[in-house]
Amino acid sequence: MTSPVTVVGGAGRTGRLIVADLLAQGVEVRVVSRRAGRAADLRSRGVATFDADVRDGRGLDAALAGSAGVVYLVEPGTANSGPDRPETTLYQGVRNVLAACSPQLERFVLVSSIYVTRPDHYFNEWGRLLDWRLRGEDAVRASGFPYTVVRPSWLTDEPAGRAGVRLERGDRGDGKISRSDVAQACVHALSSPAAVGLTFEMYTDPGVAREPWEALFAGLAKEPAPGG
Numbered sequence: 067m068t069s070p071v072t073v074v075g076g077a078g079r080t081g082r083l084i085v086a087d088l089l090a091q092g093v094e095v096r097v098v099s100r101r102a103g104r105a106a107d108l109r110s111r112g113v114a115t116f117d118a119d120v121r122d123g124r125g126l127d128a129a130l131a132g133s134a135g136v137v138y139l140v141e142p143g144t145a146n147s148g149p150d151r152p153e154t155t156l157y158q159g160v161r162n163v164l165a166a167c168s169p170q171l172e173r174f175v176l177v178s179s180i181y182v183t184r185p186d187h188y189f190n191e192w193g194r195l196l197d198w199r200l201r202g203e204d205a206v207r208a209s210g211f212p213y214t215v216v217r218p219s220w221l222t223d224e225p226a227g228r229a230g231v232r233l234e235r236g237d238r239g240d241g242k243i244s245r246s247d248v249a250q251a252c253v254h255a256l257s258s259p260a261a262v263g264l265t266f267e268m269y270t271d272p273g274v275a276r277e278p279w280e281a282l283f284a285g286l287a288k289e290p291a292p293g294g
């Protein structure tokens with residue numbers, strides 16, 4: 067596992083699960099939050115917290131300096147204009163974080179969403195949220211960094227490992243997935259060679275056997291290189 071890992075959004079619900087998984091593996095963890103001062107519980111577990119807002123990028127350089135891995139999972143605003151429009155977090159924020167990464171970055175894991183390639187979905191009525199999420203994905207895929215784009219379906223708080231998980235490509239499905247499973251996928255994607263260059267959707271599926279993450283990643287076809 068690469069170390070340190072910066073979790074942008076690591077004080078959120080899925081983010082905290084990722085942080086816990088990383089700490090359990092002995093990884094040095096940094097968390098970016100707009101309210102780092104309130105994350106005393108994370109600091110007490112040895113996490114370095116950084117006060118930063120991805121929308122303007124201030125504070126990101128220190129959080130990303132020398133990081134070997136990044137997980138980006140930021141909840142967007144849904145306004146049609148102003149600082150809480152989705153563009154600021156789902157696109158500009160991604161670009162700001164990519165710009166602050168060191169050239170030696172070994173893995174960038176972006177948490178996106180299903181529906182991103184379905185612009186007629188009602189989510190897009192909120193400040194073109196889906197269009198901007200897709201633009202953020204495109205920025206990661208074009209960054210030159212080894213990446214994985216994870217597109218969860220509807221998030222639940224079920225414990226991980228209860229049911230099978232189905233990974234898909236093509237963004238045609240619908241369903242749900244637990245935050246714990248998304249966290250596990252992100253953590254494994256940070257170190258799995260099979261996950262490099264993958265964009266996939268995630269669904270819980272009681273009809274399939276639980277498989278190791280490496281096998282799930284390897285089962286997905288690799289994407290063509292950008293422009294290739």
Ligand SMILES: NC(=O)c1ccc[n+]([C@@H]2O[C@H](COP(=O)([O-])OP(=O)(O)OC[C@H]3O[C@@H](n4cnc5c(N)ncnc54)[C@H](OP(=O)(O)O)[C@@H]3O)[C@@H](O)[C@H]2O)c1
Binds near residue numbers: 221
């Ligand atoms: N809910 C769903 O069904 C669903 C489905 C698919 C994908 N997703 C996506 O999955 C991810 C994880 O979801 P979740 O429910 O676990 O998220 P969450 O608990 O709402 O946490 C999201 C984090 O985003 C951070 N954040 C928001 N704006 C920020 C900014 N301007 N700068 C820095 N950090 C900012 C917040 O950090 P601070 O408040 O600490 O600053 C928060 O910790 C999100 O990206 C979400 O959009 C959700």
